[in-house]
Amino acid sequence: MDPIHAMLAGVLDDVRDRDAGDLAGYIPELAAAEPDRLALAVIGPRGRLTAVGDADSAFTIQSMSKPFVFALALEALGRDEVLRFVGVEPSGEPFNAISLEHGTGRPANPLINAGAIATTGLIPGPGLDARSGRILEGLSRFAGRRLTVDESVYASESATGDRNRALGHLMRSHGVILGEVSDTVEAYFRQCSVLVTVSDVAVMAGTLAFGGRNPLTGEQVISERTARDVISVMTSCGMYDASGSWLLRVGLPAKSGVAGGLLALAPSQFGVGVFSPRLDAHGNSTRGQLLLERLSDVFGMHMFEQH
Numbered sequence: 664m665d666p667i668h669a670m671l672a673g674v675l676d677d678v679r680d681r682d683a684g685d686l687a688g689y690i691p692e693l694a695a696a697e698p699d700r701l702a703l704a705v706i707g708p709r710g711r712l713t714a715v716g717d718a719d720s721a722f723t724i725q726s727m728s729k730p731f732v733f734a735l736a737l738e739a740l741g742r743d744e745v746l747r748f749v750g751v752e753p754s755g756e757p758f759n760a761i762s763l764e765h766g767t768g769r770p771a772n773p774l775i776n777a778g779a780i781a782t783t784g785l786i787p788g789p790g791l792d793a794r795s796g797r798i799l800e801g802l803s804r805f806a807g808r809r810l811t812v813d814e815s816v817y818a819s820e821s822a823t824g825d826r827n828r829a830l831g832h833l834m835r836s837h838g839v840i841l842g843e844v845s846d847t848v849e850a851y852f853r854q855c856s857v858l859v860t861v862s863d864v865a866v867m868a869g870t871l872a873f874g875g876r877n878p879l880t881g882e883q884v885i886s887e888r889t890a891r892d893v894i895s896v897m898t899s900c901g902m903y904d905a906s907g908s909w910l911l912r913v914g915l916p917a918k919s920g921v922a923g924g925l926l927a928l929a930p931s932q933f934g935v936g937v938f939s940p941r942l943d944a945h946g947n948s949t950r951g952q953l954l955l956e957r958l959s960d961v962f963g964m965h966m967f968e969q970h
């Protein structure tokens with residue numbers, strides 16, 4: 664067996680029995696997921712992709728879309744303009760908190776729901792279809808293949824999405840969202856409902872890790888500077904109100920999603936995607952985090968490790 668494959672399969676086996684946590688109950692379609700699924704994929708600088716476990720399982724990207732849509736907004740408008748609408752500070756609050764910066768109404772950062780909705784609103788439309796189309800096309804370039812939306816998850820999110828709609832209306836009252844709130848919030852639900860596998864997630868993470876260049880297709884999807892900006896925010900804010908302990912234990916920029924996906928990367932070295940649907944109280948995959956902690960320990964990948 665290929666040695667990298669064997670090593671990754673070993674790490675997967677180390678955590679296989681850890682079944683703490685619960686499925687995301689607040690989106691009915693996600694509560695119907697198969698909880699024992701477990702998969703891991705890693706991609707290196709020359710596009711070598713290794714995937715183990717249930718690597719063919721497709722799941723929705725959810726909040727792992729947030730760093731990539733932030734990247735698209737940075738590319739479209741530039742950093743200064745984007746920062747007028749969303750901050751880059753850790754919020755220390757749950758991902759769906761109803762909380763905006765005093766005075767300006769800006770959300771704390773683009774990786775919590777409020778900030779992600781504001782960022783989605785910055786992607787040029789006009790209107791839902793144009794905005795959604797542009798986001799799907801952008802996410803597909805990060806993944807290196809044409810991605811699609813899971814229409815049942817989208818319908819389920821939209822049917823139960825009043826908290827996110829409330830955030831949208833609150834931000835519109837501050838001028839952080841311009842135009843129709845529904846055009847922005849529905850585009851956000853659609854971006855969260857994009858279907859991916861762990862291999863897609865690894866390639867997307869890899870595109871950030873390798874300075875914006877997709878390691879599979881060779882396409883320069885975003886500038887090196889944008890990739891650096893996005894990785895910086897992932898380092899401080901990617902795991903919501905667990906970002907500090909994540910940095911301490913794992914030491915890799917990362918982003919989670921409530922369908923159980925987790926992406927992480929080491930700049931210039933690799934991109935990784937993990938899938939395990941049970942979540943902890945912060946909405947982060949329980950076994951996914953253990954898996955990445957183990958991977959970081961085994962390979963000495965913590966960013967502050969002495970080499």
Ligand code: GLN
Nearest residue numbers: 725726758855920921946
């Ligand atoms: N679509 C989900 C929501 O808006 C995404 C949240 C997440 O993945 N943490 O609630």
